[in-house]
Amino acid sequence: MSMDITIWLRDVWKTYVDGERVVTALKGVNLSVKRGEIVGIQGPSGSGKSTLLKIIAGIERPDRGDVIVEGYNLNMLDENGLAMLRNTVVGYIPQDLGLIEELTIYENIELPLLIAGMPRNERRARVLSVMEYIGLKGKEKAKPSRLSGGERQRVAIARALVNTPTIILADEPTANLDWSNAVKVLELFRKIRDDFNTTIIIVSHDPRVMKYTDRSLLMCDGFLSENKLLE
Amino acid sequence: MAYIESLIPGIKMFIKGRGCIIALTSGAILAIYVYVLESLSTHYTVLALTITSTISAILMDNFILVNTLRGLYVSGAPPSFIRRVLLCYGLLISMTISLPLIITFKCWFKLVTPILTFIVAYTILTFMYKRLSREGIML
Numbered sequence: 255m256s257m258d259i260t261i262w263l264r265d266v267w268k269t270y271v272d273g274e275r276v277v278t279a280l281k282g283v284n285l286s287v288k289r290g291e292i293v294g295i296q297g298p299s300g301s302g303k304s305t306l307l308k309i310i311a312g313i314e315r316p317d318r319g320d321v322i323v324e325g326y327n328l329n330m331l332d333e334n335g336l337a338m339l340r341n342t343v344v345g346y347i348p349q350d351l352g353l354i355e356e357l358t359i360y361e362n363i364e365l366p367l368l369i370a371g372m373p374r375n376e377r378r379a380r381v382l383s384v385m386e387y388i389g390l391k392g393k394e395k396a397k398p399s400r401l402s403g404g405e406r407q408r409v410a411i412a413r414a415l416v417n418t419p420t421i422i423l424a425d426e427p428t429a430n431l432d433w434s435n436a437v438k439v440l441e442l443f444r445k446i447r448d449d450f451n452t453t454i455i456i457v458s459h460d461p462r463v464m465k466y467t468d469r470s471l472l473m474c475d476g477f478l479s480e481n482k483l484l485e
Numbered sequence: 486m487a488y489i490e491s492l493i494p495g496i497k498m499f500i501k502g503r504g505c506i507i508a509l510t511s512g513a514i515l516a517i518y519v520y521v522l523e524s525l526s527t528h529y530t531v532l533a534l535t536i537t538s539t540i541s542a543i544l545m546d547n548f549i550l551v552n553t554l555r556g557l558y559v560s561g562a563p564p565s566f567i568r569r570v571l572l573c574y575g576l577l578i579s580m581t582i583s584l585p586l587i588i589t590f591k592c593w594f595k596l597v598t599p600i601l602t603f604i605v606a607y608t609i610l611t612f613m614y615k616r617l618s619r620e621g622i623m624l
Contacts, residue, residue: 313558334563341561354494354556356501356549359491365560368490413560 259455260421261277261287261310266319268305279305280316281476289420290451292443294467296458296481301473303457304349307423310455311346312433326418340376342447343367347424351406357402360385360394366417379431388412388442411442421453422446428463440466487503491566495573502546508581510563511538516585528594535582535598539605542578543613550574554617571614575606 268280279302287293297303307320308314312328313336321328324343340346353362360381369375385391388408398406407427407434414422424443428436439464456467462472468474470481515531526616542549557567567619579602586598 269500332611337561337563337566339561340559346559347558352555352559354553356497356553357494357556361497362556365494365556365562368493369557369560369566374490417561 258288259286260289260324261285261455262320262322263310264315264320266306266321267310268309270304278476280309283319283476283478285471285478287453287455289453290447291469292447292454292456292467294456294458294464294470294481295473295478296461296470297473298459298463302476303459303473304425304477306473307346307425307455307457310421311344311423313340313346320403332449341366342417343419343421345419345422346416347410347422348428349425349429351398352411353406353409353413354436355398357397358394359390359396359398359401362398362409363416364413366413370417384412384416388415402435403430404438407431407435407439408442411446412440415446415452418450419452421455424454426454426458427456428458428460429443433462436460436463437466488569491569492573494553494557495570496577498546498549498570498574502549504542504546504578505543505581507542508538508578509585510584511535511542512582512585515582516589519586519589528590531586531590532555532594532598532601533585535602536605537580537581539602540609542582543575543606543609547613550613554614567614569613571610574606575610576603579603579606 262442263283263285264278266283267278268276270279283306295303295306306312309316309324312323312331315329323339326335326339326343328336328339354365363384364377364381367380372380385394388411390405390408390412391399394407398409399408427439431439443454443456444466447454456463458464462479472479472481499548515534518527519531553570554567579599582602583599587595590598
């Protein structure tokens with residue numbers, strides 16, 4: 255495996271039991287992503303896109319197959335190891351953003367640093383600099399519920415970015431946005447990649463999103479392949 | 486310092502939730518019962534009622550709890566960090582219910598009430614966390 259590869263999956267299978275029905279979400283998925291690459295995964299609902307993202311983020315474990323993220327074999331990590339991965343290596347943005355509505359924007363973004371045990375002064379400097387970078391300066395004390403959809407998305411991106419991860423995984427980041435706001439978010443991802451050489455995977459059902467990625471893949475019925483729909 | 490700061494989400498959950506109001510009201514009403522009806526049987530009944538009050542207060546905060554646990558999980562909180570937050574929240578809820586009762590209760594009931602409510606609170610919270618983790622509701 256080349257040093258340039260940050261995410262490497264080989265023959266990954268994942269099956270769910272839904273009542274009496276057995277659903278195979280991933281069927282032998284192979285994937286390798288280079289450092290600094292923006293990869294888009296397109297596919298219809300229920301095709302296994304989000305499951306794939308959760309497996310890369312260490313939120314779910316595969317039934318079979320190898321998942322290596324930044325040199326860590328995820329099958330070998332326990333719960334604490336996977337939490338460390340989510341805290342420092344991978345910034346995960348779930349579809350519903352996972353913001354804590356009771357905390358302010360500042361406190362939401364600060365959370366990964368608090369978990370990492372960073373001193374207060376250092377945390378403050380880091381959070382304020384990320385907020386300025388993302389375009390949220392002056393909204394420190396606002397609650398997530400007071401923000402627009404685009405701003406909420408930015409808060410989730412800031413929280414994912416604050417601990418300087420090498421990988422960002424975004425699950426349907428434009429799903430709840432109008433297209434003009436979606437473009438702003440997608441351009442922000444490109445800026446992050448250009449500035450920090452961050453590897454980014456964007457999952458979306460919207461084919462327009464794929465134009466903002468370096469490489470587009472198609473997820474269909476648990477199988478991952480090159481996306482030829484855009485050609 | 487870092488340890489104390491890690492309890493902030495638990496304190497926020499307690500302050501922002503409605504569980505603390507339920508806990509305080511229940512504690513105060515039960516304390517009045519104990520004060521007015523001094524019999525031993527009343528004390529036992531009130532002790533039993535503190536259990537249901539503790540459960541009610543926590544269930545009232547179910548949405549905030551799930552929301553906070555998910556936020557912590559996404560941010561990369563290890564299980565020990567999440568348990569610490571739940572411990573802090575459980576302690577605050579149990580103390581809110583127990584404090585008015587400690588004033589009016591007599592003898593060993595003073596000691597038993599906070600311990601009992603804390604055990605009930607932390608058990609419920611642990612079950613809730615385990616269920617969320619097991620059923621994949623975290624994400």
